Amino acid sequence: MKGPQSTVAQIEANHRAEDEKARLFAGLEVFVNAGNSEEEYRKLQNQVPTFWPLDVHAPYGPQELDQPLAWPPAGRRLFYAFRDYLRRLWRSDFYKTDGSTMDGRYLEYLLGLETRYAVAPPHGLRDAGLPDDAFTEGWLAISREHREAWCATTAYVSPEWRSSKLAYVSSRDFQRAVYLLLSESWRAKVCRRCDRYFIAYKTAQMFCSTTCSNQNKLQSGRRYWHEKGSVLREQKTSKGKKR
Numbered sequence: 001m002k003g004p005q006s007t008v009a010q011i012e013a014n015h016r017a018e019d020e021k022a023r024l025f026a027g028l029e030v031f032v033n034a035g036n037s038e039e040e041y042r043k044l045q046n047q048v049p050t051f052w053p054l055d056v057h058a059p060y061g062p063q064e065l066d067q068p069l070a071w072p073p074a075g076r077r078l079f080y081a082f083r084d085y086l087r088r089l090w091r092s093d094f095y096k097t098d099g100s101t102m103d104g105r106y107l108e109y110l111l112g113l114e115t116r117y118a119v120a121p122p123h124g125l126r127d128a129g130l131p132d133d134a135f136t137e138g139w140l141a142i143s144r145e146h147r148e149a150w151c152a153t154t155a156y157v158s159p160e161w162r163s164s165k166l167a168y169v170s171s172r173d174f175q176r177a178v179y180l181l182l183s184e185s186w187r188a189k190v191c192r193r194c195d196r197y198f199i200a201y202k203t204a205q206m207f208c209s210t211t212c213s214n215q216n217k218l219q220s221g222r223r224y225w226h227e228k229g230s231v232l233r234e235q236k237t238s239k240g241k242k243r
Contacts, residue, residue, distance in 0.1 A: 024177035025177065031044070032086050033196060044071055045070070050173040053079070054078070055152040090197050102129065109130075112154075112155030113157070154171070155168070155170035155172065187200045189208075191208035192212075
C-alpha cells in the first residue's frame, strides 16, 4: 500500500521526467532548425552544448591530452549529415524509388547504433544503402584536423525479459532525444506557414507558434475577402437597388 511519501515521490519523479522530456525536445528543435552558416554552427555550442551527436575524443591542447571533442570547427560536415537525415525523417522523406523506405537505416545512424564510418580513414565503412556518404565524409573532415580522433559512442539495445521489451541505452542527449521522438513520432511536424521544424503537443497542431497560427488566419481571411468580397458587395448593392 502506498503512503503519502511514496505518492509525493512519484509525483516529483513524473515532474522531473516531463522536465527532462521538454529539455530534450527543445534541444532537438534547435538542432534540426540550425542553418548552414559557420556562425549558426558556432552558436550551437552555447545553445545546445550537450547535443553534439557523437562521443568523440582526440588529443589536443598544450599537452596533447585526450579530451572530449564537441562542436569542433572541423565537425560542421558531420553535423550537417545528422541534421539533414533528421530532417528527412521529420518530413517522412525516406522513400526510395522502388517504394521501400530507409527510415530504419537512417535511425541506425542517428541513434548511434551505426558508427563504423567513424574509424581511421581510408578504411572506414562507406554509408552503404544511403543516398550519399555524408557521415563518412563528415568523419573524414574531423580526422584530417584531428588525426587521432576516435569515437567512443556506446549506444545499444538491451533486451529485458521481465518487461518483454527492448530497451535503448545511450548517454548522448541528441540520441536520447531522437529515440524519445521515435516513440512519439506524431510530434514531428513542419509549420505550414514558416516551414520550421517543431515538436507538436497536440495531434491537430499545424503551426509552430501562435504567431504563425494567427498570421495564417489573417491571411486566410484576406484571401477569402479578396476572392468573395466583390461578389458579396455586388449582391448587397443589387439588393439595395431592388428596395
